[in-house]
Amino acid sequence: NAGVTQTPKFQVLKTGQSMTLQCAQDMNHNSMYWYRQDPGMGLRLIYYSASEGTTDKGEVPNGYNVSRLNKREFSLRLESAAPSQTSVYFCASSVFPGNTEAFFGQGTRLTVV
């Protein structure tokens, strides 16, 4: 039982490049989330998927897109990376949306130069 697995763990991109962050959970959770963590700003919700087949914007969705590929997988795409997207990205999942424990992946440290 691996929990929530994110890939990659580290990534350096040049401004304008695109990339997809992958996330998979093996806990049969309904809801999945993408957060970014910046110093002094806590965890800010980018997008979430309350259940398979649905996605919705969080607090800071601009510059990102997501795909809930199936119940297990939820990917985050940066179409044209900008230095402001340098951050640590966490994927998380929970049984139900928002009001049960969220289990986090190990994070992806992304640097855009």
Add this chain to the structure above:
Amino acid sequence: GENVEQHPSTLSVQEGDSAVIKCTYSDSASNYFPWYKQELGKRPQLIIDIRSNVGEKKDQRIAVTLNKTAKHFSLHITETQPEDSAVYFCAASRSFSGGYNKLIFGAGTRLAVHP
């Protein structure tokens, strides 16, 4: 919009002392209040949570209190130990149209426990 404010941003205590971290939330409809601990370089992990129908919850050295009227909730750590050193995040879950709940996090408190 929705907001969770967390204070203090940094907290330094001596081993054995108590530590208190306070949060306020803006949406009176919020009904779930978890606390997460994040050690350096690691993922956030839930340490305790409380729901709006409960005023206080304890788990060994940690406790959380909730004042719904004032929209405040607090984390209390007693008999602090060096391994309690970490960043602590509070969060509040509020409901949105469509029946969805979203967790909104505070900015975090960096707790340092000195031997």
